[in-house]
Structure formats: structure tokens, C-alpha cells
Amino acid sequence: MREFIWPALSFTLGALLTAQFSSLPDWPWLAPAWLVSAWLMMRRGSPLAPSGLRPCLPLLAAFVLGLVWAWTFAAWRLQDRLPSRLENRDITLAGRIADLPQRFELGWRFNFVPDSPFHPRLLRLSWYQAPAAPKAGERWRLTVRLKRPHGTFNPGGFDYERWLLVRGIGATGYVRPAADNERLSEGSAFDHQVWRQSLADRVDGVLAGKPFAGVVRALVMGDENGIDQGQWQVLSATGTAHLVAISGSHIGLIAGLVYWSTAKLAARSGLMRYAPPVVAAWTALLAAWAYTALADFTTPACRALLMSAVVLGAVAWRRHVRISHGYALALFLVVLYEPLDVLTPGFWLSFVAVALIFLVVAGRLRPPAAWLSFLRINWATSLGLAPLLVVLFQQAPWVAPLANLIAIPVLGIMAVPLSLLGALALLLGMDERGLLLLGAEQLLQWCWPLLQWLAALPGIEWRQPMPPPWSLALAALAALLCLMPRGLPGRWLALPLLLPALTWQGDAPAPGDFRLSLLDVGQGLSAVVRTAGHTLVFDAGPRLGGTMDAGRSVVAPFLRAELGGGIDALVISHPDNDHAGGADYLLDHLPVARLYSSVSGGLPARAATLCQAGQHWQWDGVAFAMLSPWDAEGSENDRSCVLKITGRHGSALLTGDIEASSEARLVQSYGAQLVSTVLVVPHHGSNTSSSEAFLRAVAPRYALFPVGYHNRFGFPHPAVLQRYQNLGVQIEQTSRSGALTLNFAPPGISLERYRDRAGRYWNWRAP
Numbered sequence: 001m002r003e004f005i006w007p008a009l010s011f012t013l014g015a016l017l018t019a020q021f022s023s024l025p026d027w028p029w030l031a032p033a034w035l036v037s038a039w040l041m042m043r044r045g046s047p048l049a050p051s052g053l054r055p056c057l058p059l060l061a062a063f064v065l066g067l068v069w070a071w072t073f074a075a076w077r078l079q080d081r082l083p084s085r086l087e088n089r090d091i092t093l094a095g096r097i098a099d100l101p102q103r104f105e106l107g108w109r110f111n112f113v114p115d116s117p118f119h120p121r122l123l124r125l126s127w128y129q130a131p132a133a134p135k136a137g138e139r140w141r142l143t144v145r146l147k148r149p150h151g152t153f154n155p156g157g158f159d160y161e162r163w164l165l166v167r168g169i170g171a172t173g174y175v176r177p178a179a180d181n182e183r184l185s186e187g188s189a190f191d192h193q194v195w196r197q198s199l200a201d202r203v204d205g206v207l208a209g210k211p212f213a214g215v216v217r218a219l220v221m222g223d224e225n226g227i228d229q230g231q232w233q234v235l236s237a238t239g240t241a242h243l244v245a246i247s248g249s250h251i252g253l254i255a256g257l258v259y260w261s262t263a264k265l266a267a268r269s270g271l272m273r274y275a276p277p278v279v280a281a282w283t284a285l286l287a288a289w290a291y292t293a294l295a296d297f298t299t300p301a302c303r304a305l306l307m308s309a310v311v312l313g314a315v316a317w318r319r320h321v322r323i324s325h326g327y328a329l330a331l332f333l334v335v336l337y338e339p340l341d342v343l344t345p346g347f348w349l350s351f352v353a354v355a356l357i358f359l360v361v362a363g364r365l366r367p368p369a370a371w372l373s374f375l376r377i378n379w380a381t382s383l384g385l386a387p388l389l390v391v392l393f394q395q396a397p398w399v400a401p402l403a404n405l406i407a408i409p410v411l412g413i414m415a416v417p418l419s420l421l422g423a424l425a426l427l428l429g430m431d432e433r434g435l436l437l438l439g440a441e442q443l444l445q446w447c448w449p450l451l452q453w454l455a456a457l458p459g460i461e462w463r464q465p466m467p468p469p470w471s472l473a474l475a476a477l478a479a480l481l482c483l484m485p486r487g488l489p490g491r492w493l494a495l496p497l498l499l500p501a502l503t504w505q506g507d508a509p510a511p512g513d514f515r516l517s518l519l520d521v522g523q524g525l526s527a528v529v530r531t532a533g534h535t536l537v538f539d540a541g542p543r544l545g546g547t548m549d550a551g552r553s554v555v556a557p558f559l560r561a562e563l564g565g566g567i568d569a570l571v572i573s574h575p576d577n578d579h580a581g582g583a584d585y586l587l588d589h590l591p592v593a594r595l596y597s598s599v600s601g602g603l604p605a606r607a608a609t610l611c612q613a614g615q616h617w618q619w620d621g622v623a624f625a626m627l628s629p630w631d632a633e634g635s636e637n638d639r640s641c642v643l644k645i646t647g648r649h650g651s652a653l654l655t656g657d658i659e660a661s662s663e664a665r666l667v668q669s670y671g672a673q674l675v676s677t678v679l680v681v682p683h684h685g686s687n688t689s690s691s692e693a694f695l696r697a698v699a700p701r702y703a704l705f706p707v708g709y710h711n712r713f714g715f716p717h718p719a720v721l722q723r724y725q726n727l728g729v730q731i732e733q734t735s736r737s738g739a740l741t742l743n744f745a746p747p748g749i750s751l752e753r754y755r756d757r758a759g760r761y762w763n764w765r766a767p
Contacts, residue, residue: 007062008328014066015339024075024761033068040064070339074165074761077340080120082171084767087147088710090176093119094141094184099193099296100200101134102225105545108134111169112142119146120170127175137187137194141180146173150709150764152520153738153755156394156466156561157554165762166299166340192293196221199294202426206434212444215244216437219411219419222246222295229547234448237455239382239389239400243411246295248350250416251288251304255312257417259284281316285309291420299338300346306333307354323358327351345392349385356384359483378404380483387476387501394466394560399454410447415440465506466561475501506563508532512621512648513745518680519558520734520754521550523708523715524578527654527680528558529645532620534568535559538643538654543581551582556590558739565590568619572597572608573640573656598629598639598656611641613669622647627670628662637683638662650677650744653698657683663694671697677749678702678742679729685716695727702730702742702751709735709764736766 018024025033040061095114102109107128114123125144127134134140148171151160164172175181187194203220207213214226224244227235235241242249262283266276288308295301307330314321321329331351334341341347360380361373378401386396397403422436431437454460467475478497481490508530509515515530521541529536537559541550559565570592572580586592596615597608615626628642640656653676658666663682666674679700682689684707703724707715716733724731732740738754755763 004325004328007058008332010059010062011066011332012335012342014063014068015070015335016342017063017067018070018074018339019343019760021071021761022759023765024071024078027075030068030072030075033064033071037061037064037068066335066339069336070342073339077165077168078762080168080170082120082146082148084148086119088145090143090145090178091119092141092143092178092180093123094139095123096187097134097136097138097140097193098122100136100196100221100223100225110134110136112140122167122169124164124169124172125175126173130175131181132183135187135194136197136200137191139184139187141182141184143176143178143181144173145176146171147710148764149762152522152550152554153759153763154519154554154558155739155754155758156557156559158557159763161763162343162760166343193296196294196296199423199427203423203434203437206426206437207441210438210441212441212448215444216415216419216441218244219246219250219416219440220294220423220437222298222301229552234451234455236393236395237397237399237460238403238407238451239397240403240407240411240451242349243407245300245346246291246298246304247300247346248304248307248354249412251291251301251308253412253416254291254420255284255288255308258287259312275318278316278318281312285312285316288312299341299344300350302337303334303341303347303350306330306337307350327354327358348388348392352388353381353385356380356483359384374408375405378408383482384476384479387472387479390467390475390501391469391472394557397460399457399460403451403454406447406450410443415443418443465504465564467501467504471500471504474498509620509743509745513743514622514645514647515744516645516652516678516742517558517562518704518706518734518740519550519554520738521554521582521706523684523711523713524550524581525573525656525680525684525706526550526555526582527706528555528563529652530563531622534619535563535566536569536571536624537567537586538571538641539573539579539656540570540582540586542578549582549585551585552589555582555586559590567592569594569596571611571641571643573611573642573654574598574636576636576657579656596626596641598641599636627674628658628666630665630669634661635659642666644674644676647744649746650749652676652678652680652742652744653700654680655682657686657689659683659686659688660691660694663689663691667693667697674698676700677744678704680704680706681716681720681724684713685720686713687717687719690720690723692723695723695729699727700729701749702732704740705731705733705735707733707735711735 040057093114093116095112098111098113107126108130109126112123112125113121123144123146149161149164149169153159187197200217200221200223203217204213207216214228215231217226218224222245227244232241235244259280263276263280266279285308288305292301292305310326310330310333314326334347357377357380360376382401382404389396418436418440422431422434422440425431425436426434474497478494481494481497484491509532511532517528519526519528519541524542525539526541527538529538537555540555543549559567567586567590570583570586572583574580575597587595595608596611598611611626611629613626613628613630617624623646625644626641627644629639632639637657637659638661640658642656642658643654645652653674659682674697676698677700679698679702681703685705705716721731732751732753734740737756741752741754743750755765759765
């Protein structure tokens with residue numbers, strides 16, 4: 001074990017270290033790094049090496065090799081990004097649709113491979129109101145407008161820029177309406193994407209109108225776009241989402257079933273020229289490859305294919321491979337094939353889960369019964385993965401072991417083979433009515449009510465601030481101790497090791513102080529104010545179409561990661577989508593004690609208290625005062641709730657989308673009371689707001705602009721920026737800095753830009 005597993009782990013850790021770089025070293029440093037790696041590899045077994053260092057040299061060589069390989073791969077991938085000079089320009093490109101187009105509320109979304117060598121090799125495009133449905137494999141000429149990889153960037157949120165890097169996408173954009181947008185040709189019959197599209201269309205036709213058609217399609221071909229948000233919530237809340245993503249369990253199951261059936265058939269055929277296990281191994285490997293192709297060679301599927309190939313290859317070549325050696329070889333090959341895979345949650349969940357399975361099953365003198373092994377594996381993976389799930393997703397549902405006891409036999413063991421057999425029969429014309437696919441869908445309907453019941457149980461979500469890494473490391477050690485054989489000394493230490501993670505309460509402001517976080521929600525607004533014991537959310541960001549909104553993707557993850565969830569007051573300044581779009585999700589999924597809004601309608605989830613000038617309250621020594629609106633007159637923008645927060649060390653003014661007329665009324669009504677240290681700029685920096693009289697009355701030290709990257713409105717307006725600059729105000733923009741956090745605490749106000757604190761080499765940086 002020592003000869004293989006530790007170098008593989010060192011190689012992986014070297015690749016992982018590269019992921020911690022805020023920026024990659026320049027290209028000239030690569031050559032010396034490769035020379036150092038080569039020198040260490042040559043010296044690793046040299047008798048001339050110092051005897052004390054000799055055992056460590058192979059590990060050091062593997063570590064440096066992993067680091068340099070991942071560094072080289074990442075540098076090459078970063079070079080394949082759109083040049084800044086081509087952003088926000090109309091460009092006509094010919095190319096091929098490289099995956100199954102995803103239907104959303106306003107159009108289609110797909111990956112596009114342009115013919116031009118002067119553009120990134122892979123683009124992510126949206127096509128609003130497309131005249132015809134695009135198909136995988138088709139060639140099109142399109143007029144597009146592109147931008148460099150850029151996404152919202154917040155604590156606890158999804159790193160879209162990392163997602164694009166791992167998938168090799170060098171630019172995102174949308175198709176512009178143009179007369180020369182046209183389909184050039186159908187897809188080639190030799191393009192596997194055309195086969196995938198044909199199968200997807202047939203599956204959709206058979207399952208049209210069925211509630212779990214999207215889940216069956218995901219099991220067949222790895223396309224999860226048809227799974228609705230409600231189904232995802234149930235799967236996530238019960239810890240069963242892994243069962244609908246084609247990965248190790250699916251490909252391993254299919255390879256195992258094909259191996260077993262082929263070995264039986266080969267043994268009974270009487271043809272002994274080739275040993276049945278060898279025939280079965282090659283057949284199973286071919287089946288695993290076909291399933292991976294059906295899943296479009298996604299990184300999780302390729303990872304599972306490589307792991308299967310190690311096991312089946314040993315059988316085919318009649319080599320006895322120890323479990324630890326096979327595990328180490330699979331780990332090494334996966335990182336060698338795709339070093340950026342260490343950036344994905346699936347990589348760590350897959351390999352840690354396999355290690356946990358080996359821990360509780362392998363090496364037993366008396367193997368337990370199959371049902372007992374299943375229970376042990378379920379318990380081990382649920383407990384052992386819990387700390388990792390908290391790190392990756394800020395949740396570890398306690399119902400996961402019970403839910404998986406139900407879902408694994410139904411989804412993993414019965415529905416997957418049935419779905420694949422149904423798809424094969426459909427392709428071969430043996431089951432035109434799709435009875436097998438309908439049977440798989442019916443299985444899901446039968447087990448779904450139980451999963452829904454489990455997902456609805458109270459308290460299944462872990463709600464407390466994200467514990468620090470050291471406490472989660474101790475929790476992982478505690479889980480490992482729990483899984484050790486009975487009688488091992490020291491197992492009682494699991495409970496004290498677990499306590500720091502369970503009791504962590506985070507870093508709350510002191511009484512009289514407060515913390516303001518202006519979240520990066522794109523073109524919209526959401527701010528979170530935290531006092532010693534209370535949380536206020538001001539606006540909830542935009543709804544982005546379909547079921548995607550900033551409340552789901554930004555605000556709730558931030559609250560769970562930083563504060564543990566729960567809202568004492570939610571203020572929706574006015575009903576415009578870019579401010580209220582995420583409110584319904586917050587009201588439905590988080591406890592909200594009080595709701596304020598400038599209009600009584602527009603928030604169907606709950607009746608709101610109308611914002612009114614003169615409302616005020618105090619939390620933990622921090623004063624909150626509603627300055628506007630006064631009445632129902634004026635536009636919705638001018639009736640925005642305006643909230644001032646005052647602590648011991650400064651104040652902040654949150655203004656919604658008020659325009660010049662409301663600004664003038666505020667100046668007239670409050671005068672010097674408007675003075676605030678921090679101003680969240682009215683209407684995102686529109687030229688209809690931020691009048692000079694208002695700015696002089698507020699006299700802010702900081703002006704925070706909640707704006708989207710290259711937004712279509714052109715916010716902030718250059719004239720508005722100039723007004724702030726003329727007054728010597730420090731300007732900050734969420735599109736450039738990510739989430740902005742200001743601490744109003746001794747010795748004075750401190751500002752933190754999330755891109756500066758947590759940005760890595762793949763994240764966008766302001767020029």
C-alpha cells in the first residue's frame with residue numbers, strides 16, 4: 001500500500017495546492033518548475049540522496065509533479081479565454097452545437113464550438129426567442145455578443161467562473177437577432193451528439209407529460225436539465241441527488257451487471273478459447289464506455305470510467321491488484337487526465353465515498369451478508385461524508401441514511417437498468433411504446449411520496465454558521481473513529497472531537513456595532529445587515545427566469561454559510577424584479593419574522609407591513625429608521641423603502657431605486673440627519689438619481705454600486721460616477737469586487753472585497 005497510495009495522494013495534493021493560488025505564476029517559471037520536478041523524479045531512488053530524506057523523495061517528487069502538471073494545465077486553459085477587446089461586440093461565427101440544448105423560460109442555452117481559431121474553443125450561449133429549436137450536432141452561423149467568464153461572487157455561493165474553467169468554456173454570451181443567423185447543415189451521422197439528440201427526442205416523446213420524465217432522461221443520458229426545481233429540492237434535502245447524476249455508482253452498476261451476465265453466458269456457451277472472466281471484463285468495459293458516451297463524457301462519468309477500467313483491466317489481463325493499489329492508480333489517472341477535477345465537489349465525494357466503502361467492507365475475515373454490507377456502506381458513507389457535505393454545500397441532512405435506504409434500491413438498482421434497457425429497446429425499434437421507460441418512471445412515482453415526506457420533516461437542514469476548517473477536520477476524524485472496528489482504543493474521543501463543529505456560533509458583531517454585506521447578485525440589489533443577535537435582509541435580488549433567482553442562488557447560501565439562516569426582518573424596497581425577484585424563495589425556505597415592503601401586493605407568499613416614514617426600532621444597540629416613503633404618490637421607484645442604520649461607529653443609508661424627486665424630498669425633510677458613512681447608491685447609479693444636492697446632504701465616505709457586469713443599462717452612468725469622484729467619495733462596485741462587507745466596529749469602519757479575499761486564479765479581476 002505504501003508503494004502506491006502515498007505517491008498518488010501526494011500527486012493529488014500537489015494538484016490541489018495549485019487551486020489555492022490567487023494568481024498563477026507567469027509562463028517563464030514553468031520551465032524551471034518542470035526541471036525541478038524531473039530532477040526530483042530522477043533522484044527519488046538514488047543511493048546518493050541523504051538517507052534521512054530518501055523515503056520522502058518519492059512523495060516530494062509526486063507532489064511537485066502534481067503541482068506543476070496542474071499549473072501547466074490551468075495556464076493553458078486560461079489562455080483559451082475571450083480577449084477583452086472582443087467583449088460586448090457583435091461577432092458573426094460559424095460552428096457546431098456541442099451538447100444537448102437546454103430549454104428555459106425565454107429560449108435555449110447550449111455550448112457552441114466555433115470554427116474560428118481566434119476565439120475560445122468552447123462558448124456558452126443563450127438564444128432568446130429562437131426562431132427554431134437548435135439541435136445537438138447542427139452547424140449554425142450566428143451573430144453573438146460575448147463576454148469573458150464572469151459570475152456573481154459571494155460567500156457560500158456557487159462559483160460560476162470555476163464551473164466554466166473546469167468545463168473549458170472560454171466565453172459566455174447570447175445570440176443577437178440578425179438576418180444572417182441560419183442553420184448551415186444537419187449534424188453528421190458520425191457525431192455521437194447527433195445520436196444523443198435523437199435518443200433524447202425519443203425519450204421525451206415517450207415520456208411527454210410524465211412528472212418524472214426529466215429524472216428518467218437524467219438516468220439515461222446524464223442530462224439533468226429536465227428535472228424541475230421542486231424535485232431538486234427534495235433530492236437535495238434527502239441527500240439523494242447523487243442518484244440522478246451519472247457517476248461511479250451508475251457506471252459501476254452497469255459494468256457489474258454486464259460483467260456478471262456476460263460471464264454466465266460465456267461459461268454456458270462452452271467456447272473456452274477465451275476465459276469467461278476475460279470476455280466479461282472487456283464487454284463490461286465496453287458497456288461502461290458506451291454509458292459514458294451517452295453521458296457526453298462529462299468529468300464525473302469519465303472519472304467513473306477510469307476507475308472501472310482499472311478494475312476491469314486487471315481482470316482482463318489476469319493481474320491480481322490489491323484494492324489499495326487499484327484505488328491509487330485510479331486516483332492518479334483521474335488527476336492526470338483532468339487535473340482541474342480536484343476543483344469539483346464530485347471528485348472528493350467519489351473518492352472519499354469509495355475509501356469509506358473499502359474501510360467498512362474490505363479485508364474482513366468473514367464477509368457479512370449482502371444486506372448487512374449494504375447497511376454498513378449506507379451508514380459509513382452518510383456519516384463519513386457529512387463533514388465534506390458541510391464544506392461543499394453547507395448542509396448535511398440527517399435523513400440521508402434513511403432516504404438512501406429507500407432510494408438506492410429503487411433509483412440506483414432498479415430504475416437505472418430499466419431506463420437503459422428501455423432506451424436501447426427504443427433505439428432498436430423493439431419497444432416503440434416505451435413500456436420499459438414508462439416502468440422506470442412509474443417506479444419513481446411510487447417512491448417519491450416517501451422522499452417528499454422525509455424532505456418535509458422539521459429540522460432536517462443543518463442551520464448554523466459555517467464552522468472553521470480546523471473544526472471540520474476534527475469532525476472528519478470523529479466520523480472516522482466512529483467507523484473503526486469495535487474495541488479500538490480511543491473511539492470515545494469522537495464526541496469531543498465533534499463538539500467544536502456542532503457548537504460553532506460564528507463571529508457576531510458586538511452590541512452597538514453592525515456588519516453590512518452588499519451581495520453580488522448581478523444587476524439587482526440585496527444587502528444583509530447583522531447586529532449582535534439579529535439579521536435584516538434589504539431586497540432579495542433578481543429572478544433570472546424559470547426557477548432561478550438570487551434568493552435561491554445567492555442570499556440563502558450566504559445566510560446559511562455566514563449566519564446559519566433565519567431572517568428577523570426582510571425589507572423589499574419596491575416590487576421591481578431586480579429587487580423582489582428572490583423574495584418568494586426566502587419566504588418559502590427560511591424563517592422570516594417580519595416583512596416590510598412599499599406595496600402591499602406583489603409578494604403573494606405573505607402579507608407585508610407597508611414601509612412608512614417614521615417607523616423605527618433598535619436591535620442590540622443599533623438604530624433602524626425608515627425615512628421613506630411618506631405616501632402612495634409618485635412612481636414605484638420613488639416609493640422605495642429608504643432605511644438608515646446607525647451604530648456606534650458609523651451609519652449606512654439604503655435607498656432602493658429612488659430618483660431625483662424623492663432625493664429632494666429627503667433632503668428637505670431630514671437635512672443633516674441624512675449624513676451617513678456609507679451610501680448604497682440609489683437606482684444602481686442611474687443618471688435619474690444621485691443628484692448633487694442629495695450627495696452633499698448625505699456626505700458619504702463610501703458609495704456602493706450594486707451593478708451587474710456589462711449590464712444592458714450601462715450602469716453606473718459615467719456622469720454619476722463623476723459626481724461621486726468630484727466629492728472625493730470612495731467608489732465600490734459589486735461587479736468588480738464581488739460581495740462587499742463593511743464592519744462598523746472599533747477602531748473604525750473596515751471594508752472587505754470578497755474577490756480580494758477569496759478570489760483564485762480563475763476568478764475575474766478588474767483590469
